[in-house]
Amino acid sequence: MGTANDHASPAERVEELLAVRGPLPIVAAGDPVLRRGAEPFDGQLEPALLARFVEALRVTMRAAPGVGLAAPQVGVGLRIAVIEDPAPVPEEVRLARGRVPQPFRVLVNPVYEPAGPGRAAFFEGCLSVPGYQAVVARHAEVRLTGQDEHGRPLDEVFTGWPARIVQHETDHLDGTLYLDRAEPRSLSSQQAVVGRWSQPTPERAARALGFELP
Template identity: 40%
Template structure:
């Protein structure tokens, strides 16, 4: 199991594919689908066959992934395990942090948690650069209390509520790609944990930054925004385009 609070499988910090290269997530994501016997290439020379051959030669990718895991991946539903503080500055955790930052920036999102790159550990990164903030109309930035903030790294974060007023706005998630829905979140929170150097760090945030923190803390508990959304507001972001 890629597991929850009990830690990670394998000899290292990150879980890898089991012997033979079959990902448990792939089996769980396709119930009832026939699995090709070893030595046979499904799909012949087509795309599926080429992918099969590539995986036979290169082996399946191992976490932390460069892509963002999608809903259905069991890692997104597991409670993430804490990182031993003494290992924060070690090569594996530092590689995870770098992978999270790269993936976050590559996909144009403002935060990303370790489970979203296939690693069930209590780590998240967040960053809202000025250029992304400027893409929102001024009226929307004001209404949602959106403001830029520099890169933040949290290992073993703990959150407490500073302002329990609930504010509902649409939000999305790279792990539920292409959709959004309104979610009620606390107005202000504080998150404390360890930074990338293993030093204590605290962030008090309100408005949109507080929403981002709550969203990422949910990921570490195996919770997605679709579990908390106002279901009648759930929408496909391309619905109007598809009607044209």
């Protein structure tokens, strides 16, 4: 079943979604909206509607729960994403992954580029691909440019796990899923990740499943 009302304008689609209380339904892999490049945001939602949509994205992300959510994941093809990570992880995980708390942020028309030569590989999942994770090698440090929800310019360097989050969410806006960048042999069910591969780094999984790390 495709995304409802595929021919609606972005504003009409958002109004339709917001007519129902509670978290928004998250689109699963296989829906074409996840494979189309999202349209740059240029005022398609008037300020009050944009604010309501951003709040709905926040509610949905937290309820999932997740650390990021892009507009296409709720069926809206606009270059808008939200991120937030309280990072409730053990110290050894924090050190290995560079996972530090991130406040709630809105990313509008974000674009990233590597800010250094380093790459880091870790298991990664996606709310639109429930039940699985895979190891993805990503830039360890990126420069992110764009705007916030008020149109203020964003130009910031992210490192560690926050860099991974902004790359993942910006990829969604380009029609790219994390599986496109993943090591295929690492694909694991959520149960396997919890039961076998919960170590701070994926080195043990790489040896057992037969794939290389950067």
